[in-house]
Amino acid sequence: MVKSSRSTTVTSVQTCYRRGAWSLEEDQKLMSHIHRHHGFWNWVETPNASGLLRTAKSCRLRWMNYLRTGINHGNFTEEEDETIIKLHQQLGNRWSTIASRLPGRTDNHIKNHWHTNLKKYNCLKNNHLQETETDDHDHVNIVTVDQKNPSEDDDLLLSNPQKSSNIEYGSNCNAVWSPLMPSQPSFDNCISPSSSSCDATSEIYNNENILDKMEGLCMVDDYTDPAAGFLFSNSQWGTYTVASYYDAGDDLSAYLLMQENEERV
């Protein structure tokens, strides 16, 4: 009953209200109204009292997310990103609670930022952490080869390497960053087909110098969605060189040559 009553109230007069983006004039009306009342306001009365053709909810939302003093409209800093990720792991999608820990940021800003920037990064990071914690690499198929002491199997594969051209077009190795990676990966100097560009992808796979390009402190997962992208940054991660592939249907193993003085991934 509450719901129907409420929705009736809204819809019965909905056609009178303006929708969409707020104009500068509307912003000024709302701000001057709230300032006139020294910050004390009643959202139901606000539209009429301020001469706005907006719903009370719309006025409140505009004020809380945009016009309110102290709102930080700047880019999120790395520290803020880390805080959001950490709090999200603890609290889940409780955006208002997360926002209360980040002065100047609203729940809506954080929510948008999460969905557009942090979600994908966090998923990949979690996948890796899960694998690290369980030490279950069954599906990872990563093989590192100690050049000084290769096993018999290593010798066999390395003596019969499958070149990159054997990787079917559009397939991809999913690079998962190592624990040694900085908290926020730098995407500078990365080879990345994440734009879903066919050309970018094929450029990597068809490049004869692929072995030179595919360097990085990384793990190579099953090949997955090309959109996952390669995330190699030679300047920060580079320690491994892909020596060969073993491509068996859905299974893609990569042999990595371990350079001297480097720990295994």
Next chain:
DNA sequence: AACTATGACAACCGCAGTCGT
């Protein structure tokens, strides 16, 4: 230059919780 895809963000909607009657 025109068109399309994608990302970023503002705004909307429905629901749940709270409070007063």
Next chain:
DNA sequence: GACGACTGCGGTTGTCATAGT
């Protein structure tokens, strides 16, 4: 306790800007 009004929250959609083709 039931009801209605209102507020706040989280999910979703719409819109605009920019990059890519």
